[in-house]
Amino acid sequence: MEFTEIFPIWDKLTPAQQDKISESIIHRSVKKGVMIHGGSADCAGLFLVKSGQLRAYILSDEGREISLYRLFSMDLCLFSASCIMRSIQFEIQIEAEKDTEFWVIPSEVYKQIMEESAAAANYTNEVIASRFSEVMWLMEQILWKSMDKRIAAFLTEETDLEGSSQLRITHETIANHLGTHREVVTRMLRYFQSEGMVNLSRGKIEVIHKKKLEALLDD
Amino acid sequence: MEFTEIFPIWDKLTPAQQDKISESIIHRSVKKGVMIHGGSADCAGLFLVKSGQLRAYILSDEGREISLYRLFSMDLCLFSASCIMRSIQFEIQIEAEKDTEFWVIPSEVYKQIMEESAAAANYTNEVIASRFSEVMWLMEQILWKSMDKRIAAFLTEETDLEGSSQLRITHETIANHLGTHREVVTRMLRYFQSEGMVNLSRGKIEVIHKKKLEALLDD
Numbered sequence: 001m002e003f004t005e006i007f008p009i010w011d012k013l014t015p016a017q018q019d020k021i022s023e024s025i026i027h028r029s030v031k032k033g034v035m036i037h038g039g040s041a042d043c044a045g046l047f048l049v050k051s052g053q054l055r056a057y058i059l060s061d062e063g064r065e066i067s068l069y070r071l072f073s074m075d076l077c078l079f080s081a082s083c084i085m086r087s088i089q090f091e092i093q094i095e096a097e098k099d100t101e102f103w104v105i106p107s108e109v110y111k112q113i114m115e116e117s118a119a120a121a122n123y124t125n126e127v128i129a130s131r132f133s134e135v136m137w138l139m140e141q142i143l144w145k146s147m148d149k150r151i152a153a154f155l156t157e158e159t160d161l162e163g164s165s166q167l168r169i170t171h172e173t174i175a176n177h178l179g180t181h182r183e184v185v186t187r188m189l190r191y192f193q194s195e196g197m198v199n200l201s202r203g204k205i206e207v208i209h210k211k212k213l214e215a216l217l218d219d
Numbered sequence: 220m221e222f223t224e225i226f227p228i229w230d231k232l233t234p235a236q237q238d239k240i241s242e243s244i245i246h247r248s249v250k251k252g253v254m255i256h257g258g259s260a261d262c263a264g265l266f267l268v269k270s271g272q273l274r275a276y277i278l279s280d281e282g283r284e285i286s287l288y289r290l291f292s293m294d295l296c297l298f299s300a301s302c303i304m305r306s307i308q309f310e311i312q313i314e315a316e317k318d319t320e321f322w323v324i325p326s327e328v329y330k331q332i333m334e335e336s337a338a339a340a341n342y343t344n345e346v347i348a349s350r351f352s353e354v355m356w357l358m359e360q361i362l363w364k365s366m367d368k369r370i371a372a373f374l375t376e377e378t379d380l381e382g383s384s385q386l387r388i389t390h391e392t393i394a395n396h397l398g399t400h401r402e403v404v405t406r407m408l409r410y411f412q413s414e415g416m417v418n419l420s421r422g423k424i425e426v427i428h429k430k431k432l433e434a435l436l437d438d
Binding site for chain 1: 277279280281283285304305306307308309333334335336337339340341343344345346347348349350351352354355356357358359361362363398
């Protein structure tokens with residue numbers, strides 16, 4: 001898969017703009033677990049994901065985390081280039097959740113193209129609006145949904161993403177995804193186990209009754 | 220104050236685009252308390268605030284509220300025209316918090332201009348990014364800050380907005396701003412009263428020691 005095939009507005013750019021991007025993009029491969037962006041100080045560029053999976057999250061002063069959204073093949077990460085817009089006044093962290101390949105478009109190259117091309121600016125709009133929608137969904141979850149539903153939703157989503165009912169994940173990691181404490185997660189998982197929905201073992205959670213977990217979501 | 224003076228990109232539009240907007244905008248005046256937008260079904264148009272104050276908030280299925288941000292003179296409200304972008308997948312409500320005058324730019328007019336003008340599309344980008352930043356700030360408050368700080372921050376902000384230490388506001392209304400229950404607010408306000416920071420009376424809160432309230436925020 002080439003950059004030109006997955007960058008959605010490639011055909012709407014002028015030849016000069018296309019050349020500018022082709023000459024400046026960098027291809028990167030990172031291993032699972034690598035932190036590829038940390039905060040706004042670092043304005044490395046936009047990431048276009050070729051394959052793999054990235055996680056965007058925020059961090060509290062005390063080191064607590066909450067996952068905001070994930071990026072998959074063909075997704076564009078703008079907030080690793082927050083200097084392209086002065087109104088982006090928050091910091092997010094990006095880590096590779098799987099081995100990931102992506103292209104980096106340098107911030108100043110993208111910024112200049114966005115300023116002259118309505119197509120690029122409108123595409124950027126859609127990307128921001130789409131991340132905004134994910135964050136609004138998350139905020140509604142945090143505000144109005146109880147933790148049992150949020151953990152059940154996380155587990156069913158994870159089994160779908162991994163294509164397996166066996167999840168190699170710690171309670172601490174789940175807590176970091178959901179912005180809560182490990183103890184809260186452990187208590188809830190034990191309850192799920194007592195209800196026959198999951199089996200817990202060291203560093204592993206097996207979903208044994210997915211329908212029952214999903215039923216929690218509809219309450 | 221005319222529309223052309225406060226619409227930030229007026230001078231960057233072509234004469235044809237300017238005419239299109241001039242011919243289609245509608246001037247509206249609403250009284251304090253009027254709901255001017257409710258959910259995505261209604262795609263009335265973009266609101267450019269001339270004077271007054273609007274509040275954007277979300278609503279849970281059970282009718283709980285939380286304020287997302289406020290709009291003042293010269294601010295543009297995009298989400299009352301969420302149909303202009305397909306990636307806006309959330310619903311917000313807008314009410315007038317003070318008597319407010321604003322212009323409505325019809326959605327289809329704005330959408331067309333945004334598609335052809337990089338300046339309009341980039342301005343829209345900045346507006347979305349700016350609201351996104353406010354929502355991210357709010358999410359961090361909800362996740363990492365305790366309710367005493369959030370109520371103290373709300374009271375000090377309100378006294379600044381009103382230019383008075385006497386706030387005519389119910390505990391229910393504060394709870395709706397902060398996405399919590401009335402009882403939580405009442406308990407905290409009584410604590411603030413016992414600490415000599417506020418005086419409570421029917422439908423009224425007087426901030427009597429603002430410095431002490433503000434000191435809470437720095438902890």
